[in-house]
Amino acid sequence: MATDHILQEPEKQKLEQLRILLFEEQIELQENMIVKIQALEEEISVPEKFEPHLEPHFEKHIEFLKANFPELFRNSLAKALEEQIAESNDTIINALYPIIGKMITRYIKAELEKLSQRIDDAQRDLFSIQNWKLRIKSFVTGIPYRELLMRDNLVVNMEEVFLIDNESGLLLGHHSFNNLMDPDMIAGMLTGIKGFVEHAFQQDAQDLETVEYEKYKIVINTFQNFYIASVVSGTISPDFKDHLDEEVLDFLKSVKLSSHMEVTASLQQEMSEKLKEHFHGFNQVDQ
Amino acid sequence: MDSTKWISKKVALLGSHAVGKTSLISRFVYQKFSDKYLTTIGLKVDKKTVEINGHRVDLVIWDIAGRDNTSEVPYYYLRGCSGIIYVIDTTRDSTFEKLDLKIKELQEMVPGVEVVIAANKADLFLSEEELDSEKDTVELLMQNAEFVKTLGGIPLKPHYITSAKTGLNVENMFLGLANSMLSSEKEG
Known part of the structure; x- marks a missing residue:
């Protein structure tokens, strides 16, 4: 079949x-x-043949990503940055330092320009009394007029000077250029703060040397039985600090103070007079 | 001593937290009292000039943050003190526990210092009516069995029963201390 x-x-x-x-x-x-x-x-x-087909789609997607980047990647980016900073602190600092440095330079430049502008304004104001005073001072002292103007614009002033007993914090003498608050209370508080700081960081026999608050700086010179606290406003230059230290040491020659002395009003008056004699012309001389 | 001496003296107020040290100073220096409690952070310095037997005394008063143990008080706050007011709260036993030992410790820390004990917040043992009455506050307190019992439980007899709220004995206490400081100086 x-x-x-x-x-x-x-x-x-x-x-x-x-x-x-x-x-x-x-x-x-x-x-x-x-x-x-x-x-x-x-x-x-063959990539060369395939790419032209994908390109339009890629471009469209890239445009979308560009437009929505912050919303899409904010959290991931923040996390990644945080991790990166934590892991490579030095690298980040090295990377940022030149940028921050440039910003600081720009700021200082701007401030110097303002200062220069103020000096130019002062120079233009030829008939002002201040201007003539400076010109005469320049003529007498030999210091260039523009340098005197510069100093005039970078004022640093002694505001107060205190002579304080190391042990008790009682005020031994005081001279004020502006009369701020009760000097006895300031002397006490300063001694409390000084004691606290020196006690808190007692690795060596070190003394608190400066206290800063806004535009004021308290410069402290500590000696055996007492200390001198000078309240200064403005920016302290190394020259100013040297001059202040010299004046303080010079002042010491004129006083004899023992430990555990009785703090009487007559002693305070005597010391205040000496401080006045010694420091009264300080601002004028320094400027 | 000179006939009209004018002298500065450092006085510190010590005691546990919230016994009324700042309130006593506020009453004495500024004649003010507030019920609101603000804890003292570290230190606050005030000053008041008083007259004792023709002499003027600048009392530079250090209000030191409260501590239960005197050994915890930083020495740099106490050095150079001529007088110490140790304040206790009559309503809190814990503030006068081992008071005798604490005072002894203070006298060792600051040799020659005059120490007075202030039993503060005495007003809390009296009713509003009693406080408003014309009667002598100390007499009323001595008639108050609860207060007398409390007073008996204090290891060392307080020098002054005080109330920063009513002003009871506040001025007397500071003047008394100033007088003792001047006298001890005379003896010394």
């Missing part, structure tokens, strides 16, 4: 003709698809 199904050559040909007639269209389509798939495979495997 199997022989019934074996096709003879002529039948085979007829069947092929029939298949071609029936599936011609599909075969053509299949062949076209194979060609297209081969072309696509080639495009994907």
Whole structure:
């Protein structure tokens, strides 16, 4: 029975003709698809051919990211920065230092420009009394007029000077250029603060030397039985500090104070007079 | 001593927290009292000049933050003190526990110092009516069994029964101390 199904050559040909007639269209389509798939495979495997197809989509996405970057990455960026700063402190400081340095330089430059402007304004005001005073001073002292103007604009003043007993904190003498508050209370508070600071950092026998508050600085010179606290306003230059130290040491020569002495009004008056004699002209001389 | 001596003396107020040290100073120096409690941070210095037997004394008063143990008071606050007022709160036993030992310790820390003990907040044992009455406050307190019992429990007899609120004995206490300081100086 199997022989019934074996096709003879002529039948085979007829069947092929029939298949071609029936599936011609599909075969053509299949062949076209194979060609297209081969072309696509080639495009994907060769970057130069593939890129032009992706570019428009990438550009669109990049634009989207640019527009929404802060919202999308704020938290991740902050976290990453925090970790980076914690892990590589020195690197960050080294990176920031030149930028901050530049900012400081710019600020100082701006301030110097303002100072220069003030000096120019003062120079322009030729007929002012102050101007003539400075010109005469320049002529007498030989210090250039512009330098005197500069000093005039960088004023540093002694406001108060206190002579205080080391042990009790009682005021031994006081001279004020402006009369601030009760000197006895200031002497007590200063001694309390001084004692606290010196006690808190008692690694060596060191003394508190300066206290700063806003534009004022208290310069402290400590000796065996007493200390001298000078309240100064303005920016203290090394020259000013040297001059102040010299004056304080010079003042010491004129006083003799022992430990555990009785603090009387007459002693305070005597010491205050000496402070006045010694420091009264301090601001004028220094300027 | 000179006939009209004018002298400065350092006085420190010590005692536990919230016994009324700042209030006593405020009453004495500024004649003010406030119920509001503000803890003293570190130190505050005030000054008042008083006259004792023709002499003038500048009392430079150091209000030192409260501490239960005298050994905890920094020495740099106490050195050079001529007088110390040790304040206790009569309503809190803990503020006068071992008072005798604390005073002894202070006298060792600052040799020659005059120490007075102030039993403060005495007004809290009296009613508003009693306080408003014309009667002598100390007499009323001595008739108050609870106060007398408290007073008896204090290891060392207080020199002054005080009230910063009513002003009871505040002026007397500072003047008394100034007088003692002057006298001890005369003896010394």
